[in-house]
Amino acid sequence: MKKTLTLFKALILNWVRSRSGLFFSFIFPLLLLLVFGSVFGGTRQVKYDLHVQNRDVDFYGTPTNLSRAFIEALNSTKSFTLTLVPSKVNPTEYIKKNTKPFSSRIRFLIIHEGFQSEAINGSIKSQINVMIVSLKSFMCFAGEHLTPENMSQLGRGLETLTAVNQSLPDVKGGLTLLLDPSDTGGQVVKGIIYSVANAFSFKLVGAREVITLKTDSYTAKTYSAVDYYLPGYIAAFIMTNGVIGVTSLATDFKRRGVLKRLMTTPLTKMEWILANVLSQTALGILLTIVMIAFSWIFFRVTAIPGLYSWILIFLGAILFTGFGMVLAGLVKDVEAASAIGNAVAFPMMFLSGSFWPLEIMPTYMQTIARFLPLTYLSEGLRFTLILGYPQGAVLDFILVGFLAVFFIFIASLVTSWREK
Amino acid sequence: MPVIEVRELVKRYGDLIAVDHVTFEVSEGEIFGFLGPNGAGKTTTIEILEGLRQPTSGFVRVLGLNPSDPDDASRLKWRIGVLPQDFNALDRLTVRENIGLFCSLYRNKVSPNELIKLVDLDEQADTQFYKLSGGLKQRVGLAVAMSGDPDLAFLDEPTAGLDPKSRRETWKVIEGLKGLGKTIFLTTHYMDEAETLSDEITIINRGRIVARGSPEQLINLYGGERKLVIKGDEKIYTVLTEEIGKKAIKVGDEIQITFSKSNEAVEVLRILSLKGLSFDFEVKRGSIEDVFLKLIGARITEEGELK
Numbered sequence: 001m002k003k004t005l006t007l008f009k010a011l012i013l014n015w016v017r018s019r020s021g022l023f024f025s026f027i028f029p030l031l032l033l034l035v036f037g038s039v040f041g042g043t044r045q046v047k048y049d050l051h052v053q054n055r056d057v058d059f060y061g062t063p064t065n066l067s068r069a070f071i072e073a074l075n076s077t078k079s080f081t082l083t084l085v086p087s088k089v090n091p092t093e094y095i096k097k098n099t100k101p102f103s104s105r106i107r108f109l110i111i112h113e114g115f116q117s118e119a120i121n122g123s124i125k126s127q128i129n130v131m132i133v134s135l136k137s138f139m140c141f142a143g144e145h146l147t148p149e150n151m152s153q154l155g156r157g158l159e160t161l162t163a164v165n166q167s168l169p170d171v172k173g174g175l176t177l178l179l180d181p182s183d184t185g186g187q188v189v190k191g192i193i194y195s196v197a198n199a200f201s202f203k204l205v206g207a208r209e210v211i212t213l214k215t216d217s218y219t220a221k222t223y224s225a226v227d228y229y230l231p232g233y234i235a236a237f238i239m240t241n242g243v244i245g246v247t248s249l250a251t252d253f254k255r256r257g258v259l260k261r262l263m264t265t266p267l268t269k270m271e272w273i274l275a276n277v278l279s280q281t282a283l284g285i286l287l288t289i290v291m292i293a294f295s296w297i298f299f300r301v302t303a304i305p306g307l308y309s310w311i312l313i314f315l316g317a318i319l320f321t322g323f324g325m326v327l328a329g330l331v332k333d334v335e336a337a338s339a340i341g342n343a344v345a346f347p348m349m350f351l352s353g354s355f356w357p358l359e360i361m362p363t364y365m366q367t368i369a370r371f372l373p374l375t376y377l378s379e380g381l382r383f384t385l386i387l388g389y390p391q392g393a394v395l396d397f398i399l400v401g402f403l404a405v406f407f408i409f410i411a412s413l414v415t416s417w418r419e420k
Numbered sequence: 421m422p423v424i425e426v427r428e429l430v431k432r433y434g435d436l437i438a439v440d441h442v443t444f445e446v447s448e449g450e451i452f453g454f455l456g457p458n459g460a461g462k463t464t465t466i467e468i469l470e471g472l473r474q475p476t477s478g479f480v481r482v483l484g485l486n487p488s489d490p491d492d493a494s495r496l497k498w499r500i501g502v503l504p505q506d507f508n509a510l511d512r513l514t515v516r517e518n519i520g521l522f523c524s525l526y527r528n529k530v531s532p533n534e535l536i537k538l539v540d541l542d543e544q545a546d547t548q549f550y551k552l553s554g555g556l557k558q559r560v561g562l563a564v565a566m567s568g569d570p571d572l573a574f575l576d577e578p579t580a581g582l583d584p585k586s587r588r589e590t591w592k593v594i595e596g597l598k599g600l601g602k603t604i605f606l607t608t609h610y611m612d613e614a615e616t617l618s619d620e621i622t623i624i625n626r627g628r629i630v631a632r633g634s635p636e637q638l639i640n641l642y643g644g645e646r647k648l649v650i651k652g653d654e655k656i657y658t659v660l661t662e663e664i665g666k667k668a669i670k671v672g673d674e675i676q677i678t679f680s681k682s683n684e685a686v687e688v689l690r691i692l693s694l695k696g697l698s699f700d701f702e703v704k705r706g707s708i709e710d711v712f713l714k715l716i717g718a719r720i721t722e723e724g725e726l727k
Binding site: 002003006007010011013014015016017018256257258260261263264265266267268418 | 470471472473474494497498500502504505506507508509510511512513517521522524525526527548564568
């Protein structure tokens, strides 16, 4: 054990002083967490730029009440940074003039002249429609209880309402959204404006939402997207450190003769494997601590790893160190080993649900994910580290533990402590 | 009892016979030079002795242990020190840390500082390994080979690729190790190295032992002719070959003539003086290089290839 610990210390020291090792094992994961966390999971609300031209103004250029209210409604969604464009400006020229390289595409919303009157007409027409439908239904269902006189009066009323309705002009929309077809955020903007316009119409007609959806959290704690990413990232980088890092280290030691030199000392093969397992575990623990601290500082994610999380991290480190050792034992060439390590690690990283939920992936990919050990490490860490529910990770513990033993066993078989 | 005993050792790789019925012995406290060109079977033999490779057949005992037997090999590792070809260590560890790492893998505690002093690396003790020159790296390797206070040290091409100055410094260290009473098994393709350092030399070529003995014995047996080395006027070569009719070889700016009797050399020098040619001369005895040339019919280049 003393020899293992001595080599473990040396491997750690060697790694700490290696800038590239430090970058790929620590800085790269942290940068990735920062970038992904900021883009997808930060606390900041996404805001879209929207240029609004209100042409529904009076003689003095003052916006009508409804068009102003609509703009306020857009603003109240907090989804837009609005830029108001004067009503006389030509949209095409405005867009051409204001489009800058490397900036987002211009989204231009025109509130047409007559927006208010059309909305009111539309509202009256809708209300009359509702009355006509209601009256018809009443006459149909309650007809036998009414006197012929009542029926005749109701019939006359129905005729009058239909005549008024037909006299009102058809509603022609009142809004135009100009989008660049290549604008990826355009559809989101369109969706939000559509929702606002719908809500606005409901209010005008005086209708109420029949079906409402209320969302609530089923746990005491609320989770952000970074809560999802954090365990996935920790798992993914324990995997890359093992599959790529250990493979590269072992093949490099082999190529440079360091391994052969170690073979001629009293160090045994299992002590060599164990020293690597220990160094990867230490790395995993360090990476977990730093990533959690980083997530707390930048995203206020509070994840305190308990005993189960540490056990899983330890098992994960054993599993992927074993995996790396197997690769290094089977592939003699450093470049080939490194290429194979990358070819295994990167698809596994993206297919295992570490970076995004499995549910959003196609079914066949979800099936593949179920065969990847990283899937279970990520899932297990999510249960233990974030949800504080280790009971949910029983299968993950069993599989990661079994694979850890399996890969170390295979590694001990394929690691040659003698030349051929 | 010999420290190393090898009889009829054979190592095959498919159809290739890397080591072909090799037999030799190494006595305690000597430097045993195993000389041969690249691909002669030196490293294969040394790795069989270290327990790193399995022989195809033959009898091998190192310090009374059989390196092919896993239990014996484990015991042997405590008692031997190894400097492999192109020694490398952990790049980002300092000289002291690397030597310290290997020292702590053994029970026989040797102080890293003592080893640093032994290989004269005090000034570089806190320098990271990757920053060292080739010669200094080999010296770290020598220190590491001594880290278990071994009875027997295997040094495989310890000065390959080093500049002449580094090579001579490494020789000094190896002589120092011998002074400590260690038995040293040295493989090399450098003739001068084998001749300078070895008590016993075994020449191996294409997996077979070609000759064995002390440097003096080998030179007396196979390289007995002495050489007259002349440096000077350009006309000397023409005079020697055309007028005197001697077989002369140009080596750089030197002209070499071999002779067996002293008066032959005196006669040549007298004629050259009478011709009024200016020159300088020295008489060299035969060397291991001559032995090799005679036995193999070729020289070994700096890179270890036969030429």
